[in-house]
Amino acid sequence: MLSRLSIHNRSPEELQALAQERRKLSTSKAGRLKTLLLSEAKLLEFHADLRIWMDSTTPIRHSAPLKQIDKAAVPCDRPPAAGPLGPGMALSVDDEHALVSVAQPKYFERGDILLAEGERPDNFYMLCSGAVRASRTLEDGRLQIVSVFFPGDGLNPGDILLGRSRTTISTFTPSVVLSISVSQLRSLLAQRPSISRALWRETALQASIQQERLIGLGRKAAEPRLAHALCEFAYRLQRYARDGDAIEFPLTQAELADVLGLSPVHVNRVVQHLRGTGLIDLNRERLIIRNKQMLYKFAEFDPEYLETEPEFQFVGT
Amino acid sequence: MLSRLSIHNRSPEELQALAQERRKLSTSKAGRLKTLLLSEAKLLEFHADLRIWMDSTTPIRHSAPLKQIDKAAVPCDRPPAAGPLGPGMALSVDDEHALVSVAQPKYFERGDILLAEGERPDNFYMLCSGAVRASRTLEDGRLQIVSVFFPGDGLNPGDILLGRSRTTISTFTPSVVLSISVSQLRSLLAQRPSISRALWRETALQASIQQERLIGLGRKAAEPRLAHALCEFAYRLQRYARDGDAIEFPLTQAELADVLGLSPVHVNRVVQHLRGTGLIDLNRERLIIRNKQMLYKFAEFDPEYLETEPEFQFVGT
DNA sequence: CGGCCGTTTGAGCCACATCAACCGGGGTGG
DNA sequence: CCACCCCGGTTGATGTGGCTCAAACGGCCG
Numbered sequence: 218m219l220s221r222l223s224i225h226n227r228s229p230e231e232l233q234a235l236a237q238e239r240r241k242l243s244t245s246k247a248g249r250l251k252t253l254l255l256s257e258a259k260l261l262e263f264h265a266d267l268r269i270w271m272d273s274t275t276p277i278r279h280s281a282p283l284k285q286i287d288k289a290a291v292p293c294d295r296p297p298a299a300g301p302l303g304p305g306m307a308l309s310v311d312d313e314h315a316l317v318s319v320a321q322p323k324y325f326e327r328g329d330i331l332l333a334e335g336e337r338p339d340n341f342y343m344l345c346s347g348a349v350r351a352s353r354t355l356e357d358g359r360l361q362i363v364s365v366f367f368p369g370d371g372l373n374p375g376d377i378l379l380g381r382s383r384t385t386i387s388t389f390t391p392s393v394v395l396s397i398s399v400s401q402l403r404s405l406l407a408q409r410p411s412i413s414r415a416l417w418r419e420t421a422l423q424a425s426i427q428q429e430r431l432i433g434l435g436r437k438a439a440e441p442r443l444a445h446a447l448c449e450f451a452y453r454l455q456r457y458a459r460d461g462d463a464i465e466f467p468l469t470q471a472e473l474a475d476v477l478g479l480s481p482v483h484v485n486r487v488v489q490h491l492r493g494t495g496l497i498d499l500n501r502e503r504l505i506i507r508n509k510q511m512l513y514k515f516a517e518f519d520p521e522y523l524e525t526e527p528e529f530q531f532v533g534t
Numbered sequence: 535m536l537s538r539l540s541i542h543n544r545s546p547e548e549l550q551a552l553a554q555e556r557r558k559l560s561t562s563k564a565g566r567l568k569t570l571l572l573s574e575a576k577l578l579e580f581h582a583d584l585r586i587w588m589d590s591t592t593p594i595r596h597s598a599p600l601k602q603i604d605k606a607a608v609p610c611d612r613p614p615a616a617g618p619l620g621p622g623m624a625l626s627v628d629d630e631h632a633l634v635s636v637a638q639p640k641y642f643e644r645g646d647i648l649l650a651e652g653e654r655p656d657n658f659y660m661l662c663s664g665a666v667r668a669s670r671t672l673e674d675g676r677l678q679i680v681s682v683f684f685p686g687d688g689l690n691p692g693d694i695l696l697g698r699s700r701t702t703i704s705t706f707t708p709s710v711v712l713s714i715s716v717s718q719l720r721s722l723l724a725q726r727p728s729i730s731r732a733l734w735r736e737t738a739l740q741a742s743i744q745q746e747r748l749i750g751l752g753r754k755a756a757e758p759r760l761a762h763a764l765c766e767f768a769y770r771l772q773r774y775a776r777d778g779d780a781i782e783f784p785l786t787q788a789e790l791a792d793v794l795g796l797s798p799v800h801v802n803r804v805v806q807h808l809r810g811t812g813l814i815d816l817n818r819e820r821l822i823i824r825n826k827q828m829l830y831k832f833a834e835f836d837p838e839y840l841e842t843e844p845e846f847q848f849v850g851t
Numbered sequence: 852c853g854g855c856c857g858t859t860t861g862a863g864c865c866a867c868a869t870c871a872a873c874c875g876g877g878g879t880g881g
Numbered sequence: 882c883c884a885c886c887c888c889g890g891t892t893g894a895t896g897t898g899g900c901t902c903a904a905a906c907g908g909c910c911g
Contacts, residue, residue: 353749356834361752363745375738378731380843383742410727414695417734421692424741425700428680431744432670434751435678435795439899469857478752480900485859501857517673526697756867786889797868802891818889 229265236261256391260324263345263393267301267322271314301345301395303457305369306419307525312412315405316343320395325388332373332386340396342372347392348467351384352475362476364423365389365468367453374419377402389467418525425522434478437517439487442477444516447497451506452520463503546582553578573708577641580662580710584618584639618662618712621774622686623736624842629729632722633660637712642705649690649703657713659689664709665784668701669792679792681740682706682785684770691736694719706784735842742839751795754834756804759794761833764814768823769837780820 227235236258243254302313320343325331332338334353344366351364351372363384366372376382377399397405406413426449433442454464470488471481479487491497496512498505506512513519544552556575619630637660642648649655651670661683668681668689680701683689693699694716714722723730743766750759771781787805788798796804808814813829815822823829830836 355749355753359753361749363748375741378735378738378842379742379839381838383745383839410730413727413730413734417730417737418695420734420737420741421695424692424737424744425696427741427744427748428700431680431748431751432672432678434748436672436676471857481857482859482901483899485857486899489859521698522696522700525695788889798889799869799891800867802889803867806891 229268232261232265232268236265256324256326260322260393263301263322263324267317270301271318302343303369306343306371306415308415309411312409312415315409316397316412317395319401319405320397323394323396325392325394327388327390330385330387331394332376332382334382334385336382337380338373338376338382338399340398341374341377341402342386343395343397344368344370344372345393345395347394348389349386349392349394350389350472351386353384360475361478362472364427365450365476367450369457370423371416371419374416374423377416389472422523422525429522430476439477439479439483440491441516442479443473443484443487444491444496444512445518446473446476447499447504447506448513448516448518448520449523451504452518452523463505466499466502466504469501546585549578549582549585553582573641573643577639577710580618580639580641584634587618587634619660619686623660623688623732625732626728629726629732632726633714633729634712636718636722637714640711640713642709642711644705644707647702647704648711649693649699651699651702653699654697655690655693655699655716657715658691658694658719659703660712660714661685661687661689662710662712664711665706666703666709666711667706667789668703670701677792678795679789681744682767682793684767686774687740688733688736691733691740694733706789739840739842746839747793756794756796756800757808758833759796760790760801760804761808761813761829762835763790763793764816764821764823765830765833765835765837766840768821769835769840780822783816783819783821786818 239254239258239261243251243258301317302308308316322345325347331342331349332340346368349366349370349372350362351366352360352362354360372386372394373382406416429449430446433445437445450466450468451464455462468476470484473488474481474484477484488499492499496506496508496515498507553575556571556578618634619625623630625633639662642664648659648666649657663685666683666687666689667679668683669677669679671677689703689711690699723733746766747763750762754762767783767785768781772779785793787801790805791798791801794801805816809816813823813825813832815824
């Protein structure tokens with residue numbers, strides 16, 4: 218993990234300069250050191266972007282447009298216009314501002330553990346970039362992945378209330394998350410019912426995803442089960458991207474197996490067969506859905522369960 | 535379903551008298567008519583108990599003890615002291631009073647559908663007595679049960695926010711349910727953040743249960759999977775009963791199969807083998823856990839995920 | 852160049868599904 | 882009151898989807 222810098226009292230410009238420095242330095246290095254420097258640069262740039270976004274949006278409610286940022290440089294995978302958290306959690310600019318102002322950005326390498334099974338969650342995490350899993354290891358060593366998170370998702374909205382995490386939360390790829398201490402979140406929730414509502418909604422949405430996966434595990438054969446997972450991932454990842462494009466795919470086949478409750482070799486065979494039908498193209502880097510219509514049909518995938526009806530988002534408050 | 539009576543402006547005594555009347559009448563009848571009369575009596579008694587509870591607890595906060603009621607006559611399976619909803623949803627007397635006062639009790643026969651897949655949920659349901667499932671039917675007719683509800687559970691806390699039910703909610707056994715229209719619930723939520731918090735918690739708790747079942751479906755063999763489900767059911771049902779007793783078991787083996795993602799005949803064989811080991815005794819009426827220690831170990835069951843840490847229940851508000 | 856990781860391929864096996872028939876009890880209808 | 886039937890549970894025979902074990906391959910990093 219990264220050494221902590223004293224960055225909290227520096228201007229965005231200073232932070233960007235620091236980032237630039239690391240990038241320059243990294244070109245002359247190689248291997249592990251190089252990637253470390255690059256990831257440090259990324260985190261600094263994320264800090265800078267965050268600061269810029271904070272300054273450009275006043276805490277009083279009005280939807281201030283975010284100063285346009287070079288997208289390639291932003292480690293956050295969502296349109297910056299919606300703030301660093303994106304529209305995923307359905308927060309108002311005001312609420313997002315309140316959340317972000319008490320949040321701390323953190324960078325994790327591939328495979329790092331954010332929260333271990335059985336621990337008390339001290340922080341609430343929101344994923345800005347990368348991909349994260351929640352998994353459980355049984356006594357005999359078998360592993361089941363219970364949730365897969367993408368940028369914009371909250372990682373443990375339910376655990377906050379339950380007081381203990383029953384799964385291990387770790388990254389698939391290098392990731393940037395915003396972390397809020399539970400105690401600070403608590404006082405925020407008391408002040409802002411709409412944030413409370415948003416977290417409840419996030420909990421319900423993730424339960425809905427789990428439910429759909431449960432149905433697959435219980436009653437679908439391997440092929441439609443895999444197809445459904447791919448549809449879900451593609452849909453969630455593409456919500457904020459152009460349609461039809463290749464999708465950066467963050468899981469290995471072995472990890473897919475742990476999501477689907479299958480063995481890695483069987484996943485491989487199923488992937489090949491699905492490739493053979495021409496419906497999809499999948500390899501380590503990217504997923505391309507060649508015939509969305511038919512794939513949805515084959516997988517019995519209906520994206521409705523991934524959406525909230527807008528009128529229900531802010532009921533009551 | 536039952537014909538509606540005009541009961542809302544009758545006293546508890548009148549209601550009990552009416553119930554007594556049906557019971558008397560029922561003894562001279564047989565078959566379907568008899569059970570209908572009995573269920574009508576039950577609903578009337580439930581109404582009466584509700585009224586008594588409402589009268590004995592003032593809307594101003596103080597934990598008024600409920601007048602002792604003959605437990606056998608109360609269709610609600612939880613200690614009346616905690617109100618008709620019991621401690622399941624972790625409501626204060628005050629909140630429970632607010633909820634119950636706008637709720638309508640309803641009685642459903644075995645197999646009745648409360649909410650069909652794809653419908654917009656107009657009501658929020660709380661189960662007082664009986665057992666209820668949420669299930670999904672695939673195109674080829676296969677069925678997967680996603681949740682099993684027992685008295686004290688909310689049936690659709692998440693759907694309220696998502697605006698559409700993705701599963702069919704129906705009963706295993708005759709059941710009494712308290713129903714609140716979503717619009718009334720909405721205004722309650724705006725007034726009482728603690729109710730909002732309780733529903734969020736209920737959503738998280740049910741997600742936690744689903745998560746545990748998902749792990750079983752993905753990575754456990756049939757036997758520990760069944761054992762785990764039985765542990766869970768027993769634990770949830772016994773929270774408000776004496777330990778070691780026989781438990782009234784509401785599912786058939788075929789229904790168990792739909793919970794576990796197995797075929798009915800395989801469930802049968804597994805049940806027999808589990809009986810053979812002496813760990814449990816299970817038939818249509820009752821479940822007896824003979825060796826809790828060993829069963830928990832075999833199933834890798836740890837009831838922690840069914841509990842909320844008390845200090846987290848009312849944070850912030 | 853060597854080692855590691857992710858993918859691929861093949862052979863054999865087992866847990867669980869499917870199909871089919873029978874049993875016992877309680878409710879129904881004649 | 883009896884005959885029937887339906888439902889839930891039980892049993893046996895047979896088939897198969899997916900697992901396990903084992904080995905090889907290609908690309909990337911050191």
